[in-house]
Every structure is written in structure tokens, then in C-alpha cells.
Amino acid sequence: MNSKLERQLAELLEADIINSETAQKITAFYHTKDESKPNRLFTIFGVLGALLSGLGIILIIAHNWDDMPRNIKTSFAFLPLLIGQIACGFSLIKKKSTTWIESSATFLILAVGATISLVSQIYNIPGDLSDFLLVWTVITAPLIYLMRSNLAVIIHLVLATWYACYSGYSFSSIGHTPWLYLVLFAWVIPYYMMLQRQKAETNITGIINWLLPLSLVIVLGTFTNGDTLLLLMYIGLFGLFYNLGQLSIFKNQKLRRNGFTIIGSLGTIFLLTILTFEWFWKDAIKETYHGSDVLITIILFIAGIATLAYLHLKKQVQGFNLFQYAFMIIGLLYLTRGIGSVYGIVATNLLVAALGIFAVRIGINKSSYGILNYGLLIITALIICRFFDTNLDFIFRGILFIAVGAGFFFANYLLIKKQRKAALNSTSNTQTHE
């Protein structure tokens, strides 16, 4: 138990808020809780050890020992792989602890990479990094389920994302759409759903809540060539994320664990701000499309709408939230872009302003300074964008800035006042009860 809690308990005892029996119960509760901590620490250090030694082996191999004969180097190539396999087999057969499971799985994944690296190096096997990463990811993917290793999920996602970026963003040669990434991504979904059912509150699930949407955000750009359609595709993706984040399994958790909502919201606002500029709507009218780009965009929008419909059906929607519908509004504006670019520009500006005001409202209702100021920042960003690209005169722009500045003070003041009032009410209620 930490000393801070001990001090606080002594203070509460002294002030007669709790009695010594309660203090003992609290102490006993935290003692039991602390007992599980060493295991967690062992697991973290075990995995770190496996990660570092695995990466170390890869680096030593990368040195390229050209004085060694080819057959000796080839025999050495299998050494880390066999060690990793023995460790994994031992962990599973002897039903060893999580520390063993996680460390051996992590080591084996890196050992597979080391072995393929060394064989490729010895025989100068052609193929760029994406081919190598793909083979590596595929032949280690089953470890997630066989070893039930959480770290294996994280490494799998990192490798799959790396493969898709290298293959799709054409760093080395002509970019190839990394369709296999979708299979690699889908591979972890059943495991993730199992984690959500059984270990929703654990740190590892929190990390994967962020990694899954982040990976998709990074990779989605490899599936298209069109500029304006790419932005629309991302708006669909962020709309889907925001709505997924509103599902009760995520909504009931702390906001910082809800990667889907945060990435969905930030992404939507960022892209909508770009869409408030004239160029997007002018280019959108001229752009030609590829079949697969349109298909992916439609799939993302349908998935977003289906999630929203599911939320309504399961009565998981608490009041109207404009953020959940923003992607659909942009979708409609895009479909009707033939009317003229001015219509799109004005509507998007109004939408961003409305989202800002909406966030301020949510912030005040939930008494959250973070969300309140996020809303104000959205409005500020919108005004800064218009500051640079409109023909409004200086006085008008100056007044706008002063108005938003005053808005910051006023909205925060309102919230402070609301919180003080709530605190006063609760104190007077306690006194009445006494």
C-alpha cells in the first residue's frame, strides 16, 4: 500500500470521518489488491526481456558475419527459432504462468523474423521489406490463438500495419494495394472480441482499443489514389469509429480508454476543417473515380450507418449527438456536389461551427473542462481558417476573434459556477440530513 493512502487514512481517522475498523478494512483491501501486482510486474519485465533479446538477435544477425562459412551461418539461423519454439511448447504443455506465455510468444515471433532475415541474407533472396514482413506476420499469426498471447496481438498489428504501409505507400517501387492487410487485420478481431467479453477493463484491452483504429487510419490511404475521395473515405472511417465508440462496451469505460471515440472525433473535426476550404469542393466536381475506391467508401459509410442504426435499436443513444451524424451530412453534401462549390463550402462551415457549439454543450452538461475547451478549440480553428482565406475586412475578423476569446472565458466561467453551485447543494443536503 502506498504511503499517500496511509497518510490520508490517518487524516480521516483523526478527523473522525472513519473509525479504526473501517481504516483496517481499507488497509486489508489494498493489501490483497497489491498481492496481484508482482505477477503483473514479472510479466512486463519478462516480455521486455524477450523483446529486447529478440531484437538484439536480429541486430546481431544484421551485422552480417561474412567470415563464417555459409553452412554454419545457416545452422545458426535456426537456433533462435528452436529456442523460441521450445519455450512456447514448454509454456503451453506445463501450463506455465502468463509471464512465461507472453515472454515465450514474444520471443518466438521475433525469432521467426530473425531466422527468415538470416536465410534471406545468406542467400541474397530477392524481395523488398513488405514481402519479408508479410511472410513473418502470416507464419506467426496463429500464435495469438494458440498461446492466447496479448503481446502477440500487438506485435501482429504493428507488423501488419508496417507491411501495408511499405507495400501500399510505394516507398520502394510502385505501390501495390495491400489487400492481404485486411485478412491480417480481420484475424485479430475474434480475439479482440473475446478480450472485450472477458477482460474489458484490463490495460491490454485499453491499448488494443487504440491500436486497432490507429492501424486502420494509417493504412486506409493505401487503398485509393483519388484525393477528394480519399478524404471522403476517411470521413466515413472516422464516422464509423465515433459510432463504434458509442457502443455500451466502450461508452461505459473511461474516455481515455475509448480510442474509437477519440480518434473518430478528432479525425472528423480535422477533416471537416480541411473541407471548409474552397479547393476541396472544386476538385470534388472534377475528380474521376476507380471502382475499388468507390466500393471501399460505400462500405465504410454503410458500416457507419449500420452501427448508428444498431445503437438506436439497442437504445444505446442518449439524446441527439451531432458528431454521430456528421459523416452522413458530408456524404450527402458530396453526393449533391454538382449543385455548386459554394453550397458545399457554406454547409461545411456551418457544420463545423455547429459541432464546436455541440461539444461546448456536452462539456457543460457533463461538467468536463476538457470537452468544453475542445468545442471552443473547434470554433477557434474554424475562425483561424477563415482568417486566412476570406475577404472579410479586418474589423469584422477582429470582432470575431474577440467574440471567441470572450466565449472561452464565459463558457469556462459558466462551468465553474455550475460546479460550485452543485458543490454547495450537496453540502447543504448533507447538513439537512444531519
Place this chain on the structure above:
Amino acid sequence: MNKSIYITLLFLLFAVQLFVPAQMIYQQEDTLHTGTAYKFKTQPIDPSDPFRGKFIVLNYEMDSFATDEEGWDDFSGNVFVYLKTDAAGFAAVKHVSKTLMDTSDDYVIAESRYNRNNRVNFDLPFDRFYMNENKAYDAEISVREAQVDTTKICYGLVFVKDGTAVLDNVFIDDTPIQEFVEEYQEGIQ
């Protein structure tokens, strides 16, 4: 799932993990022992790979072929490059094809793009030669310097069999590049 099924599946996975590198080794060794050796004139440059270490990229002189066959303009994809040996003993293109031909000639599969005026341009696949991290950069420099001053020829020795090509070593006038770099490094110290 039953524990024994888990363990069986795990061992199956282990077998796959062992099979993949073993199969890579077998294919390369088979080509090295039973394939035909060709010398491809080349020029090395030095980049790096995060896992496999330093390597030199080999820019082969043999990178295009003039053909009378129609339909090559704007073609991109895999191309079968059939080989012969020229009078000086280096590899040369006998013919190119979009499909596998019924012939006993050795071939390699290259990637082709930007074809214009009936000239088929291609990138040979065996363009990476992994080197010791202390030698890769000097390999580029030493070969460049050697080729400026003299008529030294740099070539990759490649064994070819049934479309599989294994780059065995890189030579500068019959001296393996590792030894050539070592001599160069001793010279500048």
C-alpha cells in the same frame, strides 16, 4: 478447445515455421548446386534494411531488350527473360516473353514497366547483395573508384535453374567483393 488439440496445432505451426526457412534454403542450395552460372555486369549502391542489415543494390547493365513483337508498349508486370552468354562470357538476353515458353533456355522472371518503342525495360529480381555492415558502403565507393581509373568489370555471379535465380557473389575482375573491399580498406588506412 481440448488441450491436446491445442498442442497438436502448436506443433503444426512450429513445423510450418521451420518449413518456410528450410524450403527457402533448399530452393537456393538446389539452384546453387545444379543451376547454370551467369555473370551479370553491374554497379553497386549501398542502402540498408532494418532486419537483414546492410546490402548493396546492384544496377545491372542488362536491363532492356529490343523486340519486334507487338503489344509491349504500356505493358507492366512479370516478364520472362531468356538468357544466353555473350562472346565475353557475360549474360545477355536471348529473348523476352510475357508467358513461359516451351524451350530449354534458362530464364529469370523480371518486373517490367515503362516500355516504349518496342524496347522492353525490366528490373532483374536478384538486385540485393547483403554485406557486412562495415563493408557495404566501402563496396560502393571502392568499385566506383576502381571503374573510373581502370577497366575493371564488376559482375554478379548468378545461378539460374527453372526460373529461380540465386545471387552467389559479386566479383570485381574475379576478386570477390568482400576481399576487394578489405584490400581497399587496408589501402586507405
